[in-house]
């Protein structure tokens with residue numbers, strides 16, 4: 001089974017196209033990364049919260065991308081939004097990883113009792129639609145992005161756990177775990193070094209990438225829809241920037257709506273492509 | 287129809303590995319007359335399965351690049367090959383595959399009328415190679431009806447059970463209701479043998495049919511297979527690394543080393559223990575067997591290694607290699623009637 | 637890769653001296669019974685999780701749950717007795733109500749209306765949308781996957797396919813925005829050119845007529861990464877099924893190849909679709925909220941925005957029930973299709 005994957009009659013993709021996908025994905029992530037770096041080092045061209053330009057001003061040397069309807073510099077807001085999203089996004093990854101690893105390891109290696117308990121926990125989390133759970137937390141936490149992203153991370157724990165479980169199953173099938181145990185390798189080492197790092201690394205990373213894509217999607221969707229659930233004005237978010245500018249289509253001011261929309265799309269695309277590339281890498285090595 | 291069941295000439299196969307194209311089979315030449323039992327001997331990894339599956343269009347991997355001809359029952363199954371594959375043999379294995387999927391489809395179309403009825407295959411590993419979605423009984427009934435017999439439902443069922451009994455199985459009712467993954471390896475292998483024989487083929491291609499079986503059953507089943515094939519005047523192409531089986535059953539044998547046939551001819555000339563082998567590799571095989579039987583000290587290490595691109599594939603291990611062996615690849619040259627050998631140095635080896 | 641879902645991991649079916657179909661049906665029935673029990677356990681867990689999340693909040697939101705659950709007492713009285721109960725007692729009282737179909741009354745959305753009345757019509761409207769969206773997504777994904785695997789290797793064709801699935805990186809709310817804005821622009825332009833009269837529903841919102849409904853289904857099927865994910869997973873599932881070693885035996889015996897590929901493909905594909913439902917439900921919420929169409933998703937969003945906890949929890953539970961039931965059915969179908977999933981004793 002494992003051997004037959006590599007020599008499949010239908011090779012998944014050619015080498016070049018896989019690396020092309022990864023490269024495009026990484027390029028897609030560049031604008032957002034630039035924003036995070038710029039905001040972190042204080043290199044934003046203007047204060048994203050100050051009304052400094054003229055309302056709906058077009059691109060100029062002062063304001064590279066123009067201003068929004070309230071006269072705030074669009075580029076600064078765009079980058080500040082990326083920076084504002086980063087810590088909660090990272091928190092989502094941490095939550096997903098820790099919950100997923102604990103439950104996944106307990107499920108597949110924890111023996112009968114703990115296995116059943118953690119399997120039940122994971123199924124419970126998986127049975128609730130992710131977005132609705134996030135809505136609940138958003139409603140309770142009064143649109144505090146930290147809590148919202150923690151919830152997003154928690155809803156992704158089953159995916160991480162599934163990656164670990166399938167790794168353990170494969171290694172079990174190859175009698176790898178038993179062999180290691182019989183050689184006297186400690187369980188902690190097997191779990192962290194061989195299973196998590198040696199075997200499941202790519203899949204877990206890929207899942208984290210799709211988690212980031214989803215987290216961004218959730219944040220922007222909530223902020224766009226409003227209802228005091230997502231990021232609130234004046235704090236910038238790509239979602240509420242579009243919401244603010246959405247009537248611009250009728251007045252001809254397309255830029256303030258289209259630029260955040262492009263940013264959202266390419267960043268999500270970037271995360272998905274990198275995740276896909278990682279999965280394909282793994283499929284080949286398996 | 288020609289009297290040749292199988293005629294392979296200059297068959298070369300490149301497979302795509304992770305590091306690029308690799309030559310797995312190199313200019314193989316074989317002729318199997320109708321009604322004969324032909325054994326292809328070789329250690330594992332020498333490309334036996336690859337030859338068989340490529341000729342049948344069944345290779346589970348991308349069949350890579352193939353050149354040469356293969357005639358099965360007079361039909362050249364590789365006829366359309368040049369349309370799809372372009373081989374540049376001038377230097378290192380580089381090749382252009384024009385349309386691999388088209389090639390896959392074409393070879394399957396060529397095979398469709400013969401597959402499962404005139405020609406059948408006993409796969410190497412029956413547990414993974416048989417359909418997991420059908421019960422054993424269902425598979426057997428399909429095989430029996432592939433032979434073209436018109437039988438009623440009940441007769442078909444009875445006949446299927448009979449086939450299981452012939453394969454030395456007990457509790458045939460329960461076995462015929464099971465799926466392949468519910469059988470042991472030996473049982474699955476016997477089912478595979480029954481499947482291949484039940485459709486009364488002209489050619490049975492058996493890819494190490496008895497590897498997973500224990501010794502008593504092995505001899506029994508090989509004998510059974512041989513008698514069935516002989517009774518029907520069918521041809522058996524036996525791929526094996528079991529020299530005893532080849533010696534007992536086969537009329538002719540070809541010895542494969544690293545994808546090249548190094549010696550071929552009548553079995554009594556090549557595998558006779560008293561025969562003075564002409565090719566060093568054949569000598570090595572026979573000598574290993576002799577030492578094993580006599581309890582003498584065995585050879586150290588393994589002989590299998592990926593062969594050099596040019597020259598004799600056996601050069602790395604060959605004790606009598608001369609300069610020419612490294613530069614030119616020896617071709618099969620006649621050595622008495624029907625006996626062929628690929629070696630630059632003439633004369634008996636030891 | 638097939639990282640199997642969180643379904644029951646070992647299907648143990650009894651094997652008796654029965655005919656094959658009888659054996660299969662018996663096995664499936666017992667599997668169904670076991671899965672039903674598991675589903676009930678999971679749903680209890682889901683309700684507990686929702687309750688605990690609500691309870692963990694610093695506010696007193698959870699007290700809303702009891703409001704009006706029983707009609708014999710006034711809301712204030714009910715709330716007071718509810719508050720005085722222990723945590724476990726509160727949960728049990730709430731769960732009792734939910735199981736008997738009493739989700740309490742809406743607090744903010746339609747003050748005083750029983751939540752069940754709100755949920756029922758919304759559920760059916762959303763279910764249609766969701767089912768159609770998932771179906772279309774699976775269909776398009778299968779088409780793209782099949783074409784990219786079995787058909788032409790022409791790079792241009794592959795790039796086209798790749799771009800098609802890349803369009804699915806665009807979020808649903810952007811699609812909706814584009815649809816509404818574009819539609820309005822078109823109508824305004826047409827009216828200005830005197831091609832047509834301005835229709836009654838101009839400008840916003842669009843009503844769930846057939847044409848907008850079809851666009852909504854298309855958006856659900858493509859947006860939020862649906863199509864990309866489907867194409868990729870279906871492709872890998874198909875590749876495994878078609879490249880599996882047993883194809884040697886299948887081809888050799890002249891058994892119908894497409895049927896075998898389909899049977900190998902089905903279980904993995906179904907489990908992937910059921911994994912996808914959770915995401916598409918999220919897209920549904922966004923879609924209905926952005927379009928303002930009545931439905932379960934719209935209700936959930938409004939309830940969250942107005943902190944109407946009984947409605948939100950009711951919607952969440954209803955979705956969880958539907959999700960688990962679909963998962964169960966898919967699992968049974970997958971087990972029926974692939975004997976290897978039936979571990980025999």
Ligand SMILES: Nc1ncnc2c1ncn2[C@@H]1O[C@H](COP(=O)(O)OP(=O)(O)O)[C@@H](O)[C@H]1O
Pocket residue numbers: 007301302303310328329330331332333334335336337346347348
């Ligand atoms: N699908 C494939 N792709 C690439 N290389 C393969 C594939 N299948 C087999 N090989 C290689 O081809 C060689 C011959 O394999 P095989 O025909 O299975 O040998 P045998 O049947 O004699 O044991 C081996 O070295 C193996 O590594």
Ligand code: SF4
Pocket residue numbers: 565566567598599600601604605606607608611616628629630631
């Ligand atoms: S050709 Fe040369 S290297 Fe090859 S077997 Fe003969 S003597 Fe040895």
Ligand SMILES: [Mg+2]
Pocket residue numbers: 331334335336410493494
């Ligand atoms: Mg072999």
